[in-house]
Amino acid sequence: MISFAGFRKRDWVIEPLGRADAPAMAAVHNEGFARPWNDGEFAALLAQTPVFGFAARREGEGGGPLSGFVLARLAAGEAEILTIAVAKSARRGGVGRRLMDAVLLRLHADRAEAVFLEVDERNAPALALYRRLGFREVGKRPGYYAERKGEPASTALVMRRDLR
Numbered sequence: 001m002i003s004f005a006g007f008r009k010r011d012w013v014i015e016p017l018g019r020a021d022a023p024a025m026a027a028v029h030n031e032g033f034a035r036p037w038n039d040g041e042f043a044a045l046l047a048q049t050p051v052f053g054f055a056a057r058r059e060g061e062g063g064g065p066l067s068g069f070v071l072a073r074l075a076a077g078e079a080e081i082l083t084i085a086v087a088k089s090a091r092r093g094g095v096g097r098r099l100m101d102a103v104l105l106r107l108h109a110d111r112a113e114a115v116f117l118e119v120d121e122r123n124a125p126a127l128a129l130y131r132r133l134g135f136r137e138v139g140k141r142p143g144y145y146a147e148r149k150g151e152p153a154s155t156a157l158v159m160r161r162d163l164r
Helices: 019-030 039-046 095-109 124-132
Strands: 002-005 011-016 051-058 068-075 078-086 114-120 136-145 154-162
Touching (some): 011 095, 019 078, 039 068, 051 078, 095 114, 095 124, 114 136
Antiparallel strands (some): 011 051, 068 078, 114 154
């Protein structure tokens, strides 16, 4: 378990995800994605050997509600951030950064060479975080993200960070 001092005097505990977290992951994912994943999809991913992730919970809530999570996969020295989501109630409080720090620490320990992710080009807060963490754009996927609330489909930016 990793404990991080939080923004605005909140403390967060970052701990490994388990299959039992799948329903809570689906609920948090639903708050931020036009096509959210369901608990069965999360449980199936967590059952795969190369997939791992971390949950963020407020310190002192002893297994309390999920404030956010990150899910990653590592194979043949390359990693991919499959998804990261933060509950609306915990956004802008440093949870995403703490989750990314935890996954990057794990990938360094596992001697991964690089990590990739995809992000909606319209998601300015996520783009700013990833750039601060050393990710750079290496590709685009036009129309990758589904339409939502009358907006056209948007482009996914493929980003990479070298770890060695």
